[in-house]
Amino acid sequence: MAEVAGGLTRQSERPIVPLGGGGQQNLRRGKGRHLHPASGTREAGVGARGRIAVSLEPPDRVRDLQRKLYRKAKQEPTFRFYLLYDKVYRADLLSHAWALVRANRGAPGVDGVTIAAVEAGGVAPFLARLAEELRTHTYRPDPVRRVLIPKRRGG
Numbered sequence: 001m002a003e004v005a006g007g008l009t010r011q012s013e014r015p016i017v018p019l020g021g022g023g024q025q026n027l028r029r030g031k032g033r034h035l036h037p038a039s040g041t042r043e044a045g046v047g048a049r050g051r052i053a054v055s056l057e058p059p060d061r062v063r064d065l066q067r068k069l070y071r072k073a074k075q076e077p078t079f080r081f082y083l084l085y086d087k088v089y090r091a092d093l094l095s096h097a098w099a100l101v102r103a104n105r106g107a108p109g110v111d112g113v114t115i116a117a118v119e120a121g122g123v124a125p126f127l128a129r130l131a132e133e134l135r136t137h138t139y140r141p142d143p144v145r146r147v148l149i150p151k152r153r154g155g
Contacts, residue, residue, distance in 0.1 A: 056103055061092050089134035094127045110142045 058066065065087060072079060087093065101115070108114045118126050133139035 056096075056099055058096050059092055062096050065093075085134075089131040091127070091131060094131055098123060098127060110145050 057063075069081070069084075072081075106115060130139070
C-alpha cells in the first residue's frame with residue numbers, strides 16, 4: 001500500500017471535512033458527496049475554513065457493539081431491545097462519548113458544567129462517577145430548562 005500525505009496509508013484515514021456553503025447540507029437526502037478529504041495543501045487535520053477535522057473512529061469494542069446491534073435490528077425488524085441499559089455505562093462507551101463531546105466542543109448543560117470544569121476535576125474520575133451512578137440507577141439528570149415564548153394570541 002502506498003503512503004499518502006501525512007504518513008497515512010489509506011484514503012479513509014485522512015481527515016474528512018464538510019464542503020463549504022451554508023444552510024441545508026443534505027439537499028439530496030444523503031445521495032451525493034457532501035464530505036471530502038481535507039486538502040493536502042493545508043496541515044493534516046485542518047479544513048478549508050480553519051476548523052479542525054477530527055477523526056473519531058470508535059474503538060474496536062464499541063464498533064463491534066454497534067455492528068451487532070445494527071445486524072440484529074436489520075435481521076429482525078420487530079425485535080425489541082429491552083436490555084441495552086447495561087451497555088450505557090460501559091467504560092469504553094463513556095470514554096468514546098466523552099471524546100465526541102470534547103471534539104465537538106460541547107456546550108455546558110443546564111447544570112452549567114463546562115468541559116474545562118470536568119477536565120480540571122479529572123475526566124477519569126468524572127466518567128467513573130457517572131458510570132457508577134448509571135450502574136446503580138442513582139443518576140438523576142437536572143430538569144431541562146423551560147423557556148416560555150410569548151405569542152400574540154396567547155397559548
